[in-house]
Amino acid sequence: MKKVAFIISLVFISIIGHSQSCLPNGITFTTQEQIDNFPTDYPNCNQIEGPITIGNYPDGTTITNLDGLNNITQIDGGLNIYFNLNLSSLSGLSNLTHIGGNVSIFYNPELFSLEGLNNLNVVEGDLKLGEYELTVGNDNFQDLSGLNGLTQVEGNLILFKNQNVSTLTGLENLISIGQNLEIHNHQNLVNLNGLQNLSSISGTIIINSNNILNDISGIKNINVDSINNLTIFDNQQLSNCHVKSICDYIAIPDASFDILNNNTGCDNSEQVEENCETIGIIEHNNLISIQPNPAKDFVQFHFEQENEIIIRIYNTKGEFIEELEGNTELIWNCKSFSSGLYFYTANSKHQSYSGKVIIQ
Known part of the structure; x- marks a missing residue:
């Protein structure tokens, strides 16, 4: 023993x-x-x-x-x-x-x-590739390969002046960022491919001064509820900002965002909002019906072509108040809410919708 x-x-x-x-x-x-x-x-x-x-x-x-x-x-x-x-x-x-x-x-x-x-x-903490205060980056990185195992950054993800990076390949497994996503001052960055699995940021999106950036669809899957602010400016070749996450976010009443001095189509907030309405976000049409509206006790949402959908309800201050999840028929029990105007966003795998509901 x-x-x-x-x-x-x-x-x-x-x-x-x-x-x-x-x-x-x-x-x-x-x-x-x-x-x-x-x-x-x-x-x-x-x-x-x-x-x-x-x-x-x-x-x-x-x-x-x-x-x-x-x-x-x-x-x-x-x-x-x-x-x-x-x-x-x-x-x-x-x-x-x-x-x-x-x-x-x-x-x-x-x-x-x-x-x-x-x-x-x-x-x-933060992951900083490049130093903004010293205006020094990484001139020779071709992409971000080597970070393929990274799933979580609990602070900010800041990419600054990585001059030969043309895509964000290497970040494919990144799921969440605890604070801001910032992408600044890249000469050869063409797209944001590599961020497709990023679903949450809990902060601000800042994309600025990326000279030939023309595709930001890589951030389309970020959950709108996790975005606190949005700034997109001085990206000379960027004309398409109407990707799902951005359209969903700017549809929220009183959402805070600045979009300016990019290429035509993304040169100002009005252009992006118009493109989102035309292409990305559909408000009351033959694909969705809401009964009754105005409502008193409940609102029934009916979607013609969807089978898995999430609806988020906001008040006029842009404050999130309730979420509904279901298939083609969803019912919001609204009798405990004050009378007035409310906004909703509805998201599925294929489409985004937005609109207004009045409670009497």
Whole structure:
């Protein structure tokens, strides 16, 4: 019995010895020697409690690789990678799965991709590719491949001045952003493909100064209820802003949005609203009937061609008050609501609708 207990204790000690957290104040790397010596200086250290900084602003470093960091699986603080003049790969971070703070990556002129971060699933803070305040981006990224495992950014996703990125390929598994989605100042970004599975942002969408951007349909699946504000401006080639998420959002009474100085069709809010009404959002026509309207106790919505639909009801202040979910027939019990004007949006897999309901 004592022998068994002794063996169990040895196994437990072995597990503890090979897996531990460390460096509560974080660590900064400015030389290749520091990177190379990390496994020896901090044996079995795979969960960093504080932030990691790899770089030296403004002088730069001569770090070429991060292979000495390949035992790190989690960073509870943030991760900063900047001003590494010779860094060509992030493969040393291939076992990293979770970052508990902000991530900032910019001005690594020999870095052509984010390959090496493929196992990263969650960023609890901001993910910033490019630095707005320093007006410095990532000139050589072709796309965002390497972030294919990322499902959640709990802070802001900020993309700034990634000059050779033409598409957002690499973000296909991103589902939610906890705050804002910001896409600024890209010279070669043509579309937002890669964001098709993004369904929630809980903040503001900002798209500005992307010179040849002409397709934003990649954000069409963002849930309208998660958008707090919308700003689209100075995208010279962008003429089609009437994608589903935007049409749904601007149909909400008192929604806050600014759309200006893009190409014809998206040059101002009125053009977008008109295009949404014509193409994307259908108000009372032969595809939908509402009885009675005005109503007193209940409203019945009938859809000719739909079988799975969600209706959201708003008051005149734009405040969400109720959601209905069902098939071609949905009934809103409205007898407990004050008399007056109400607005609805109805969304299915194929179509969006909007309209007005009056309660007597």
